[in-house]
Amino acid sequence: EDQVTQSPEALRLQEGESSSLNCSYTVSGLRGLFWYRQDPGKGPEFLFTLYSAGEEKEKERLKATLTKKESFLHITAPKPEDSATYLCACYQAGTALIFGKGTTLSVSS
Amino acid sequence: GAGVSQSPSNKVTEKGKDVELRCDPISGHTALYWYRQSLGQGLEFLIYFQGNSAPDKSGLPSDRFSAERTGGSVSTLTIQRTQQEDSAVYLCASSPRTGFFGEQYFGPGTRLTVT
Numbered sequence: 001e002d003q004v005t006q007s008p009e010a011l012r013l014q015e016g017e018s019s020s021l022n023c024s025y026t027v028s029g030l031r032g033l034f035w036y037r038q039d040p041g042k043g044p045e046f047l048f049t050l051y052s053a054g055e056e057k058e059k060e061r062l063k064a065t066l067t068k069k070e071s072f073l074h075i076t077a078p079k080p081e082d083s084a085t086y087l088c089a090c091y092q093a094g095t096a097l098i099f100g101k102g103t104t105l106s107v108s109s
Numbered sequence: 110g111a112g113v114s115q116s117p118s119n120k121v122t123e124k125g126k127d128v129e130l131r132c133d134p135i136s137g138h139t140a141l142y143w144y145r146q147s148l149g150q151g152l153e154f155l156i157y158f159q160g161n162s163a164p165d166k167s168g169l170p171s172d173r174f175s176a177e178r179t180g181g182s183v184s185t186l187t188i189q190r191t192q193q194e195d196s197a198v199y200l201c202a203s204s205p206r207t208g209f210f211g212e213q214y215f216g217p218g219t220r221l222t223v224t
Binding site: 102 | 149214
């Protein structure tokens with residue numbers, strides 16, 4: 001069964017304390033991996049798409065990387081406004097997106 | 110520009126009643142998706158519309174669920190004879206690209222509570 005697993009479920013950081021979120025997948029024939037950010041009471045907001053192993057994308061304090069088995073979302077010197085749930089989703093040809101359950105990040109000042 | 114809008118934002122209904130949830134996608138987006146997000150679960154795909162093509166209904170959990178999209182724009186998700194397990198946040202998304210290959214823009218969701 002195709003699966004997308006995110007870890008940790010929850011992460012608490014101090015402002016400025018860098019860390020990484022993990023998304024491991026067993027989807028065969030991956031065509032794309034997506035990262036979304038979701039704030040409480042809102043719909044997910046698109047962050048990145050990665051298409052092939054070795055690819056990296058950056059946006060402000062976030063950097064996403066992809067290997068053949070997992071993706072990491074690196075957060076450098078986070079700020080309280082980075083607090084949110086980060087969702088990972090995988091796409092394989094002919095099927096719908098498969099979402100992980102998310103990592104809830106809390107950044108305190 | 111305007112994003113994806115959904116109504117109502119909250120809906121409380123009694124078990125056995127029918128409910129209709131509405132989605133207004135971003136203007137010009139040809140792809141429209143419905144998802145369900147239950148507490149502690151990941152987003153679950155329900156149905157996908159692309160232009161005038163037949164919808165992909167592979168994610169609908171039962172025949173109590175149906176959806177339509179009129180004029181290639183507004184979509185309505187209908188749940189008949191609601192059950193308590195239908196309680197969840199129902200999210201709509203649209204995309205300017207076909208399939209599931211592109212980024213999707215989500216609405217704020219409708220929180221459905223079945224009592």
